[in-house]
Amino acid sequence: MLRQTGALAWRSVVTTLRIPQAWFPSLFFPLALLAIFTASFSNAPGRVPGFPPVRGFLDFAVAGSVLQGVLIAGTGAGAAFAADMETGFFDRLVASPVSRWAILTGRLGASVAQGVVQGLLFLGIAVAFGARVEGGLAGLLILALFAALLAAAIGGIGVILALRTGSGEAVQGTFPLFFVLLFFSSAFFPRETMTGWYKTIADANPISHIVEGMHAQVIDGGQTRTTLVGLAFALGFAVLSVGVSAITYRRRLATQGA
């Protein structure tokens, strides 16, 4: 099963790399947004009331970009899974003696690999432009772990949507929803700067807690508690989403008879 998972994950990565439309947006949009935000809000830290002490806005926003890239990659994984069902590739797999689970773990594994590589790339670019990861190497590893968990979580949601709708377009169509969730969180602005109903949503949004755990590693390096809370949310999210995707997947195979 491991060899099959590896082979299928490799195939997912290769096909993603060969479709520029599949990886370009997940690299380009977060970076573009990061550049725009950093240019526009470079003065926000220190001036906006409530903005916590931070060296620069770039340090603050990079975690949100990593998250954003993972969101795009994860919906892409879901869309690719749907495409496999639509083209019949899925049928070919199911009709061969492939472990049922390798089909799912192969796809999610590729999504995790993409999330981690992309996350580290974003951090690298941010560092090149003057950001500093205060958590050091350990901080980087923790951020990579965040990216991996989130990639699994979002990939899982993508797979659930793919299994439910059977259409890659439908999966892609849910993407703006994730984006709204991202913006109604503390990904790009600290909750301290928010007021009213916006703050209420951001407080309730699990993404806020996840992204704050990531912020802690970039900005502060300490704040073990915030980091752990963030990791716990990310882990819970991943377990829930992968778990539900596994159940949905098994049910789908059962009704088909495979």
Place this chain on the structure above:
Amino acid sequence: MAHAIEATGLEREFKGGIKAVAGVDLQVSEGEIFGFLGPNGAGKSTIVRILTTLLRPTGGTAKVAGHDVVREAPAVRRRIGVALQDAAIDPFMTGRELLHLQSVLHGISRHDGRARAQALLEQVELTDAADRRVGTYSGGMRRRLDLALSLVHEPVVLFLDEPTTGLDPHSRLTVWNEVRRLNRELGTTVFLTTQYLEEADQLAGRIAIIDSGRIVARGTPAELKASVGEPALTVTLAQPEQRESAEAALAQLGAALPGSSRTVGIRMPAGAAGLAPAVRALDEAGIAVAKLDLAEPSLDDVFLANTGRSLHGDDEDDASS
């Protein structure tokens, strides 16, 4: 002889009570090429999906290569090769990469997988295109690659769902030759669905005709043709005034069929074997013959006789092409 495929009372009912398969019995012997002939929507693909463990039957049982398709699905999957109707091929990978991937999925070692891929690429005449992305392949090349993919693990039973639908003549011949070679050299049992009478006639030792989820006729192509009628001989006369003496000369050989002013027709139960006596009789009567036609009933006639419809009657694409 053992059965490679054995189905009893197979049924599949979809939501809304539509029975795509309504009680199908099948016995396919080991080493046989079995043709499953029927129009679009007759239930061919549904049966293939059940036999290849992709779809659970709602009634009846089926065994493939000695294993139950529901209870022993993994054992079935190890022994079958499947090339489904929509060639399920990743356009962004090369033919060789897909063959390697398929080898890994079947648990074949890397080294053996590479050798196997090369051999299969040669068999289906794709060596030149092996390292190109599948997206650049023609429909026929994809179908040939699809066939190669289904053969990676040397299956005992091969399922081909409309393997040549929409193919150019060259690709169709390549597929046919490969199917014959597999059957002859490796003894692979082949279960083939098709809308083409010619394909069933060319490849299959035995045929079942399916319509609306039920098998309406089965047998060898010759048996099926014989069941709908005898071959007919039509003689076109060089001199129409000899019509009456021609009729008299042929009368002893078979029942007369309606002809035109220049032709005389008789039934010829013996088929081609009856030709020589007919020619002799005509010669002895001194009749000048312009043309002789021996028409065998086609599988299309068989289909028409069993379903009351022509196989491609309501298919405009086929009618116009």
